[in-house]
Amino acid sequence: MTDFTQNYHPPRRSFGQLALRWLLFALLGLFALFYLMPLFVMVTTSLKSLEEIRTGSLVALPRDVTFEAWSTAWSGTCTGVKCEGLRPYFWNSVLMTVPAVFLATLLGAVNGYVIAQWRFKGANLIFAMMLFGCFIPFQVVLLPMARSLGILGLAGSIPGLIFVHVIYGIGFTTLFFRNYYVTIPAELTKAAKVDGAGFFRIFWSIFLPLSLPIVVVTVIWQFTNIWNDFLFGVSFSQAGTQPVTVALNNIVNSTTGVKEYNVDMAAAIIAALPTLLVYVVAGKYFIRGLTAGSVKG
Amino acid sequence: MTEWLERHVPKMVLAPSFVAVLIFVYGFIIWTGWVSLTRSKLMPKYEIKGVIQYERLFASPRWDTAMDNLFIFGGLFIGISLILGLFLAILLDQKIRAEGVLRTIYLYPMALSMIVTGTAWKWIMNPGLGIEATVRNWGFESFTFNWITDPKMAIYAVVIAAVWQASGFVMALFLAGLRSVDEEIIKAAQVDGIPTWRIYSAIIIPSMAPIFLSAFIVLAHLAIKSFDLVIALTGGGPGYATDLPATYMYAMAFSRGDIGQAASSAMVMMGVVFTIVVPYLYSELRAKHD
Numbered sequence: 124m125t126d127f128t129q130n131y132h133p134p135r136r137s138f139g140q141l142a143l144r145w146l147l148f149a150l151l152g153l154f155a156l157f158y159l160m161p162l163f164v165m166v167t168t169s170l171k172s173l174e175e176i177r178t179g180s181l182v183a184l185p186r187d188v189t190f191e192a193w194s195t196a197w198s199g200t201c202t203g204v205k206c207e208g209l210r211p212y213f214w215n216s217v218l219m220t221v222p223a224v225f226l227a228t229l230l231g232a233v234n235g236y237v238i239a240q241w242r243f244k245g246a247n248l249i250f251a252m253m254l255f256g257c258f259i260p261f262q263v264v265l266l267p268m269a270r271s272l273g274i275l276g277l278a279g280s281i282p283g284l285i286f287v288h289v290i291y292g293i294g295f296t297t298l299f300f301r302n303y304y305v306t307i308p309a310e311l312t313k314a315a316k317v318d319g320a321g322f323f324r325i326f327w328s329i330f331l332p333l334s335l336p337i338v339v340v341t342v343i344w345q346f347t348n349i350w351n352d353f354l355f356g357v358s359f360s361q362a363g364t365q366p367v368t369v370a371l372n373n374i375v376n377s378t379t380g381v382k383e384y385n386v387d388m389a390a391a392i393i394a395a396l397p398t399l400l401v402y403v404v405a406g407k408y409f410i411r412g413l414t415a416g417s418v419k420g
Numbered sequence: 421m422t423e424w425l426e427r428h429v430p431k432m433v434l435a436p437s438f439v440a441v442l443i444f445v446y447g448f449i450i451w452t453g454w455v456s457l458t459r460s461k462l463m464p465k466y467e468i469k470g471v472i473q474y475e476r477l478f479a480s481p482r483w484d485t486a487m488d489n490l491f492i493f494g495g496l497f498i499g500i501s502l503i504l505g506l507f508l509a510i511l512l513d514q515k516i517r518a519e520g521v522l523r524t525i526y527l528y529p530m531a532l533s534m535i536v537t538g539t540a541w542k543w544i545m546n547p548g549l550g551i552e553a554t555v556r557n558w559g560f561e562s563f564t565f566n567w568i569t570d571p572k573m574a575i576y577a578v579v580i581a582a583v584w585q586a587s588g589f590v591m592a593l594f595l596a597g598l599r600s601v602d603e604e605i606i607k608a609a610q611v612d613g614i615p616t617w618r619i620y621s622a623i624i625i626p627s628m629a630p631i632f633l634s635a636f637i638v639l640a641h642l643a644i645k646s647f648d649l650v651i652a653l654t655g656g657g658p659g660y661a662t663d664l665p666a667t668y669m670y671a672m673a674f675s676r677g678d679i680g681q682a683a684s685s686a687m688v689m690m691g692v693v694f695t696i697v698v699p700y701l702y703s704e705l706r707a708k709h710d
Contacts, residue, residue, distance in 0.1 A: 147511060147516075151522055158525050158526050159525060160544075161537075164540065164544055181550055181554040230436075233434075234433075234434055237431075237433055238434070241430035251701070252445075252446070253438070253441050255445070256441050258641065258701070259445060259693065260644055260689045260690055262645075262670070262685070262690075263449055263686040263687065264444065264448040264449070264452070265670075265673060266452060266455065266686070267452060269673075290441075293437050297437070322429040322430060322433070353533065353534065353535050353652075354648065354670075358674065368533050368535045368536075371533075371539065372535050372651060375539050375652065384546075387539060388540075391535075391536045391539040392536075395532050395533065398531045399531055406527070409531065410592050413589055414593060
């Protein structure tokens with residue numbers, strides 16, 4: 124857009140421009156270091172022995188690379204009473220996240236389809252009410268939800284967590300699909316109706332095939348949010364059903380025994396790997412979800 | 421019959437989600453609001469006793485700290501993230517060849533759980549082994565950076581980690597905004613010999629007011645809900661120096677067994693979110709009708 128190097132200035136300013144350009148790269152590089160530093164420190168610390176951590180520098184590369192901390196974090200470190208590492212909790216998170224993402228996305232797709240293409244009286248009010256649900260601080264539903272899960276027999280269980288994540292995910296998924304489907308001309312639905320296609324037929328044969336981009340955005344958004352969730356996880360789980368974020372926090376903040384910083388860091392990276400991987404592989408869609416969640420319309 | 425069905429299928433499809441939202445959002449807000457007016461302790465009671473819980477809340481020094489922290493944390497977190505995000509977006513907007521890579525680097529913290537962020541920064545800011553120890557080893561013996569264990573400074577340690585996590589996201593928002601400014605206007609200004617900084621301050625930045633607003637809303641919302649980061653980084657401590665309303669609420673609900681206090685603090689949080697989000701949502705939805 125604006126460019127320091129373009130040549131509409133008299134040539135005598137070119138030295139200043141060159142200096143500016145260098146300053147620009149220096150600043151960009153410094154900020155890149157700022158954002159990368161914690162990841163760098165996490166990775167290097169996780170590869171050091173405790174001895175090296177105590178004697179060495181925070182920012183130094185490991186002298187002897189050891190993966191011991193990683194295997195301890197994965198299958199040996201203690202969370203509270205049990206000492207079986209992060210592994211069971213990692214699988215808890217998988218078991219919780221996959222169905223919750225699938226259900227919330229599916230519901231969001233049909234809801235968005237109805238609100239965008241089958242407008243009826245009150246549909247906009249319903250949409251506004253669902254949208255508002257995205258913005259409440261979840262603290263306001265924690266207490267009644269804890270009791271309701273008890274009544275439903277889902278207290279402290281993974282299905283209970285799935286239920287909670289689906290309920291409070293619907294607002295966002297509906298928003299995503301609604302905003303996507305609203306851009307598809309209504310004539311398409313009308314023509315299909317004239318041809319005798321019904322509600323589900325039109326959804327299945329016309330809208331779903333068009334939906335791949337928004338499905339990807341929604342799945343990534345939901346996956347990141349649910350995998351990274353801590354509040355619901357810590358409130359509605361019990362020993363054995365905790366998601367990986369809760370287990371990680373228990374490992375890091377446990378006060379018994381020797382503090383194993385390398386294991387803490389390895390555990391943190393393990394807990395972060397799935398969402399980081401998604402970000403690296405599908406960053407474009409991740410950003411689209413972020414901006415769609417904040418800039419509506 | 422089939423015609424009736426055909427006409428009502430859309431409503432029937434939407435109905436379960438709508439009912440769920442009615443119960444689990446609105447019903448639950450009412451429940452919490454109701455309980456906040458009772459003397460509930462370990463178990464909820466439903467006999468309304470007036471605003472006694474709110475009186476207790478506002479008289480509590482711990483809640484006072486939590487609200488003060490929210491304003492300090494929220495103000496700094498939002499302010500720094502906005503400025504840093506805008507600054508980075510402008511830097512990246514100078515036709516940089518490595519833009520894609522840099523954008524990826526600036527934004528990746530947003531993909532992490534706040535628990536992971538908290539764990540990493542807790543280690544980095546650990547006085548005995550982290551930055552402080554490292555800089556001392558370099559020969560600066562009197563260097564101190566012990567914010568995380570200093571009750572007066574710990575909340576600023578939370579700000580650092582939170583800015584690290586969210587500023588890249590603000591950058592992405594602003595960068596998208598910078599790219600959507602009409603290039604013709606900018607070219608015209610350049611031809612007229614207007615310096616670049618003036619083009620930014622007089623043309624581009626003012627045209628991005630809506631993005632400032634969205635970014636502000638998202639950041640404010642993140643600040644009010646901040647819970648995981650404080651838990652992982654400081655656990656609310658030292659003492660309750662870094663308590664936020666969210667951690668206060670959680671402590672009351674799940675470790676102190678004081679449901680009345682939990683409910684009333686949740687309702688105050690709700691009120692804060694309301695005053696920020698409702699006007700925004702209202703204007704967004706209205707703009708769409710016009």
